[in-house]
Amino acid sequence: MRSRRDWNRASLGQKLAAAAGLVFLHAPVWVIVLYAFTTEDRTYQFPPPGLTLHWFEVAFARDDIWAAMRLSLVVALAATAVALLLGTLAAFALAKREFRGKESITLLFVLPIALPGIITGLALLAGIRSIGLEPNFWTIVAGHATFCLVIVYNNVIARLRRLPGSWVEASMDLGADGLQTFRYVLLPQIASALLAGGMLAFALSFDEIIVTLFTAGHQQTLPIWFYSELFRPRERPITNVVAVVVILVTLVPILLAYYLTKPDEQGPGS
Amino acid sequence: MTAAIELKDASRAFGTVVALDRVSLTIAPGEFFALLGPSGSGKTTCLRLIAGFDHPDSGTILLDGEDVTDVPPYDRNVNTVFQDYALFPHMSVAENVAYGLRVRRVGAAERAGRAREMLELVRLGDFGDRRPGQLSGGQKQRVALARALINRPNVLLLDEPLGALDLKLREEMQAELKGLQQRLGITFVFVTHDQGEALSMADRVAVFSQGRIEQLDTPRGLYTRPRTAFVASFVGSANVVEGPEAERLTGRREPFAIRPELIEVIAVDQQAPSGAISCTGTLEDVLYHGSSSRCHVRIDEHTTLAVARAESVAGTPLPPQGSRVRLAWRAESMVPLQAG
Amino acid sequence: MLRSLSTFFHGRNAFYIALLLAPPLLWLGTVYLGSLFTLLAQSFYAIDEFTAKVVPELTLKTYRQLFTQPANVDIVVRTVLMAIAVTIASAVIAFPIANYMARYAGPKMKAFFYVGVMLPMWTSYLVKVYAWRLILAKQGIASWAIASLGLERGLDSLLATPVVGGPSLASSYIGMFIVFVYMWLPFMILPLSAALERVPASLLQASADLGARPGQTFRNVVVPLALPGLAAGSIFTFSLTLGDYIIPSVVGAPGYFVGMMVYQQQGTAGNMPLAAAFSVVPIVLIALYLSLAKRLGAFDAL
Numbered sequence: 001m002r003s004r005r006d007w008n009r010a011s012l013g014q015k016l017a018a019a020a021g022l023v024f025l026h027a028p029v030w031v032i033v034l035y036a037f038t039t040e041d042r043t044y045q046f047p048p049p050g051l052t053l054h055w056f057e058v059a060f061a062r063d064d065i066w067a068a069m070r071l072s073l074v075v076a077l078a079a080t081a082v083a084l085l086l087g088t089l090a091a092f093a094l095a096k097r098e099f100r101g102k103e104s105i106t107l108l109f110v111l112p113i114a115l116p117g118i119i120t121g122l123a124l125l126a127g128i129r130s131i132g133l134e135p136n137f138w139t140i141v142a143g144h145a146t147f148c149l150v151i152v153y154n155n156v157i158a159r160l161r162r163l164p165g166s167w168v169e170a171s172m173d174l175g176a177d178g179l180q181t182f183r184y185v186l187l188p189q190i191a192s193a194l195l196a197g198g199m200l201a202f203a204l205s206f207d208e209i210i211v212t213l214f215t216a217g218h219q220q221t222l223p224i225w226f227y228s229e230l231f232r233p234r235e236r237p238i239t240n241v242v243a244v245v246v247i248l249v250t251l252v253p254i255l256l257a258y259y260l261t262k263p264d265e266q267g268p269g270s
Numbered sequence: 271m272t273a274a275i276e277l278k279d280a281s282r283a284f285g286t287v288v289a290l291d292r293v294s295l296t297i298a299p300g301e302f303f304a305l306l307g308p309s310g311s312g313k314t315t316c317l318r319l320i321a322g323f324d325h326p327d328s329g330t331i332l333l334d335g336e337d338v339t340d341v342p343p344y345d346r347n348v349n350t351v352f353q354d355y356a357l358f359p360h361m362s363v364a365e366n367v368a369y370g371l372r373v374r375r376v377g378a379a380e381r382a383g384r385a386r387e388m389l390e391l392v393r394l395g396d397f398g399d400r401r402p403g404q405l406s407g408g409q410k411q412r413v414a415l416a417r418a419l420i421n422r423p424n425v426l427l428l429d430e431p432l433g434a435l436d437l438k439l440r441e442e443m444q445a446e447l448k449g450l451q452q453r454l455g456i457t458f459v460f461v462t463h464d465q466g467e468a469l470s471m472a473d474r475v476a477v478f479s480q481g482r483i484e485q486l487d488t489p490r491g492l493y494t495r496p497r498t499a500f501v502a503s504f505v506g507s508a509n510v511v512e513g514p515e516a517e518r519l520t521g522r523r524e525p526f527a528i529r530p531e532l533i534e535v536i537a538v539d540q541q542a543p544s545g546a547i548s549c550t551g552t553l554e555d556v557l558y559h560g561s562s563s564r565c566h567v568r569i570d571e572h573t574t575l576a577v578a579r580a581e582s583v584a585g586t587p588l589p590p591q592g593s594r595v596r597l598a599w600r601a602e603s604m605v606p607l608q609a610g
Numbered sequence: 611m612l613r614s615l616s617t618f619f620h621g622r623n624a625f626y627i628a629l630l631l632a633p634p635l636l637w638l639g640t641v642y643l644g645s646l647f648t649l650l651a652q653s654f655y656a657i658d659e660f661t662a663k664v665v666p667e668l669t670l671k672t673y674r675q676l677f678t679q680p681a682n683v684d685i686v687v688r689t690v691l692m693a694i695a696v697t698i699a700s701a702v703i704a705f706p707i708a709n710y711m712a713r714y715a716g717p718k719m720k721a722f723f724y725v726g727v728m729l730p731m732w733t734s735y736l737v738k739v740y741a742w743r744l745i746l747a748k749q750g751i752a753s754w755a756i757a758s759l760g761l762e763r764g765l766d767s768l769l770a771t772p773v774v775g776g777p778s779l780a781s782s783y784i785g786m787f788i789v790f791v792y793m794w795l796p797f798m799i800l801p802l803s804a805a806l807e808r809v810p811a812s813l814l815q816a817s818a819d820l821g822a823r824p825g826q827t828f829r830n831v832v833v834p835l836a837l838p839g840l841a842a843g844s845i846f847t848f849s850l851t852l853g854d855y856i857i858p859s860v861v862g863a864p865g866y867f868v869g870m871m872v873y874q875q876q877g878t879a880g881n882m883p884l885a886a887a888f889s890v891v892p893i894v895l896i897a898l899y900l901s902l903a904k905r906l907g908a909f910d911a912l
Contacts, residue, residue: 010710010713010714014706014709014710014714015710015714017706017707017710018706018707018709018710018711018723021703021704021706021707021795021799022707022723022726022727024703024792024795025726025727025730025792025795025796026726026729026730028738028741028742028745028792029730029733029737029738029741031741031744031745031751032737032740032741032744035744047754085633086633086634086637087634089630089631089633089634090630090631090634090635092630093627093630093631093634094631097623097627099623099624099627105631105635108635108638108639108642108643109634109638111642112638112642114849114896114900115849115853115893115896116849116850116852116853116854116869116892116896117853118853118854118855118869118872118873118889118892119646119649119853119889119892119893120642120645122649122872122876122885122886122889123642123645123646123648123649123889124641124645125876126645126648126649126652126882126886127641127644127645127648127649128645130648142641145637146637146638146641146642149634149637149638153634164354164356166352166353166354166356167356167358169321169323169343169350169352169356170350170352170356170358171358171369171373172322172323172342172343172344173321173322173323173343173344173348173349173350173418174344174349174369174370174373174417174418174421175344175370175373175374175421176344176369176373177342177344177373177612177613177616177617178616178619178620179612179613179615179616180373184358184369184372184373185358188360189360200732203732207734207735207736209735209736209856210735210855210856213873214876223734223736226736226737226740227736227856230736230739230740230743230860239740243734243736243737243740243741246734246736246737247733247734247737250732250733250734251729251733254728254729254732255725255729258725258728262721325621340621342616342617342620342621345617
């Protein structure tokens with residue numbers, strides 16, 4: 001018979017299982033990082049015969065990598081900007097008030113991430129071609145903006161829904177009109193959600209491959225460069241180096257976004 | 271004298287639910303007015319219409335004689351203390367209180383001065399730099415009060431202001447609110463479901479039920495002369511006797527109310543005093559309340575009367591539970607009620 | 611004045627919403643929905659066998675081709691089976707982790723685990739796929755581990771098994787299966803742990819009080835209450851596996867999957883209608899799965 005105290009203690013087996021699961025999730029990424037330092041460049045030999053920073057030098061000298069990285073950055077910034085604007089507008093419209101057709105519109109705002117990327121990608125390609133265009137820089141941005149919009153929307157609307165309706169009423173009661181209420185009361189509250197949504201959108205766009213393969217013409221974003229390298233037998237460690245860079249570039253916004261949206265703020269004043 | 275607030279046939283429905291049904295009332299300037307009723311009775315909807323957070327489907331709202339039905343809340347000379355206080359967590363206490371001035375573009379120095387003034391009025395003068403999250407419930411409420419009063423409104427609306435406070439604090443705040451209103455001289459309108467609160471604080475009370483005002487009267491008037499069965503039982507929990515039972519006791523079919531403290535319990539074979547109405551029944555249970563006891567006597571299959579009995583030093587003890595007793599009361603103690 | 615503008619909108623709910631919603635709705639409507647409809651339309655066209663050009667006439671020829679050619683049907687079946695297998699495996703593996711997170715971890719540990727699950731989830735998809743390629747490669751970690759444990763013979767026979775095997779670990783169904791499970795595991799863990807967290811401890815205590823052993827409590831109380839979370843997580847594992855085309859090509863056995871077919875048909879084969887028709891299959895399947903999941907309460911657990 002377990003004593004009262006044991007109710008909330010996991011058995012050793014359970015703890016090990018949970019820990020093992022966590023290690024399983026992280027190990028492959030550590031592997032990549034390890035391989036970025038290996039001296040062996042032809043195979044994936046394990047354990048690595050030696051460690052070196054040589055590949056980092058080589059990678060940083062490669063122009064095509066820098067070009068791809070630049071493109072990815074620009075696309076991510078542009079897509080995030082569009083997403084922030086459109087996503088916030090949508091979140092405000094759909095947060096609390098009811099209207100006819102609200103459910104269908106809410107569904108529409110879930111579709112871009114609910115449907116598999118390949119469908120989104122193919123659909124966008126079909127759409128692009130149907131108006132006589134070919135994939136180019138702007139089509140990449142448009143594709144990314146579409147699901148980045150949804151990410152921002154999700155973040156902002158979650159925050160808006162947690163705001164007590166009485167705050168807006170209190171602000172208006174005290175003499176602030178709609179715009180002033182937005183500026184003084186709402187904006188400070190959603191600032192963290194906006195930032196978090198923007199960061200997640202940026203990370204998502206920077207890393208996107210599935211849809212981008214359809215919407216990019218001859219352009220190479222970093223993921224596209226990476227994908228084409230996957231099948232090249234040579235210079236594998238350079239690919240690893242780029243992988244490490246990608247991990248770092250996306251890690252920072254993700255962590256920041258997490259800390260911004262953790263619901264541990266001082267509770268609302270009531 | 272123009273009424274401070276007037277509602278004319280205001281109606282509001284949410285889908286199929288009728289929250290307010292052609293409600294009219296007038297509140298005089300300087301009055302401490304209560305909107306009383308159970309939840310869903312329409313009292314909060316009424317308050318929100320006055321504040322401007324909601325728009326009536328029909329009817330008009332007038333403030334100081336002016337039609338404000340279509341005027342947004344920020345242009346009405348009315349301020350509200352919210353049930354959840356609605357203090358902005360990203361601003362300090364002083365900034366919260368000064369908010370009303372800030373949106374009217376009053377200068378920073380003047381804002382700070384007046385905010386301090388208001389905080390001292392509610393005895394929180396040194397709390398300006400704190401954050402709402404650091405305050406207790408009672409303190410938050412006083413900040414909400416200060417914030418609502420800084421614009422010097424003609425009318426202050428309070429939505430169940432004391433509901434979240436514990437008993438002792440509630441009694442303190444009741445006295446404070448009453449004192450504050452008398453000092454400021456402005457009209458207070460507050461919403462509550464607690465009839466004791468309404469009776470003790472208000473000059474006049476409107477009793478709401480199912481979207482309508484059942485009775486609008488002074489506290490004493492509501493208590494001693496309830497007009498309907500609902501008011502009689504909601505305010506002071508009077509006994510309500512209807513239909514055939516009423517006929518048996520009084521000879522008339524009209525329902526009547528009788529307050530528990532006006533009924534006397536005597537021995538079953540004792541003679542009732544002359545001029546009194548009496549009946550017999552079984553003493554079902556006795557609840558001891560310290561200074562008084564409350565017992566329930568079943569006089570027939572459908573009717574149980576509640577009797578409140580003050581304990582006095584020389585009082586006779588009640589017969590044991592289950593025994594037959596006689597109840598008696600003066601004919602004048604009965605209050606006739608509107609049928610239906 | 612801005613104030614009068616605000617007052618204008620104050621009573622006019624519809625105007626306000628319409629104004630706010632117009633830009634994003636326009637965007638999603640034209641860019642996204644428009645494209646989806648174009649795709650759908652394409653699936654009702656057919657490719658002329660001789661000119662290899664798309665004939666813009668409505669026809670069911672492409673769909674007929676999709677459903678009658680046994681090779682195509684094979685592809686769909688293979689993809690669905692993999693999706694189901696991945697879903698089940700993810701649920702089983704996710705459970706201990708989610709359970710620990712929800713019920714036994716203290717607040718700090720919980721946050722640690724949450725970040726620990728979230729980070730791999732948001733790490734670059736390609737990087738993760740590539741990592742597994744390294745691990746499963748002929749001289750990679752997996753081979754090294756198997757060799758050190760002396761299990762080469764076991765691996766060979768596993769690879770020789772018809773359904774799960776393949777030429778090498780890095781191009782076999784079992785390899786693909788492992789990668790899929792790895793990729794979508796966080797998507798299963800998070801909703802599951804949220805659902806498990808919502809199970810009040812008092813229920814488990816009541817169950818024990820009434821005489822149930824831990825295993826029985828688990829089966830009769832925990833699992834049914836965790837079902838919405840499982841359903842929610844399964845939406846991701848199912849639909850993500852169904853539509854994926856990169857993992858099968860990077861770590862895949864020779865057999866085709868729906869996603870790969872779509873990619874190949876629109877690319878080298880130039881048969882957009884067939885690609886479109888193939889892509890309608892996951893859409894329909896996912897829609898069906900979503901309605902099933904909704905019945906199980908998944909939408910409340912998201």
